[in-house]
Amino acid sequence: TSTGEYAELLTEMVSMDLFSYYGKEKAEVEGASFGELEVGPGIRDFWLRFTVPADLKGEWEIGCLIKETDGKDHYAEGMHGKLIFE
Structure with missing residues (x-):
């Protein structure tokens, strides 16, 4: 289950x-x-291809918001990072 959400996706x-x-x-x-x-x-490789319009350029965060029933919090354990579009 998700423990939160981003303001914009x-x-x-x-x-x-x-x-x-x-x-x-x-x-x-x-x-x-x-x-x-x-x-x-089983997924060996995974790619996303997209173009970011000028009005969406800047810093974004990508992360996993899953919190497992045993209390493991993917985000708290470091499953997040920064994307910078210039």
Whole structure:
């Protein structure tokens, strides 16, 4: 379950192309818009391709907001980082 949410989601504001490999199989989704991504076991590679419009450039944070039933908090354990679009 999610323990929180971001005020704005870049993934909902910008159309993205997703690419992944599961074993030897390649998956591709063009023009996706989503609130969150979950990458399961077996995913070998994962790419996002998108263009950030000038009005959305700046610093964004990407993070995992999952808190497990055993109390493990993914965000608190360091599953977050900064994206800078110049």
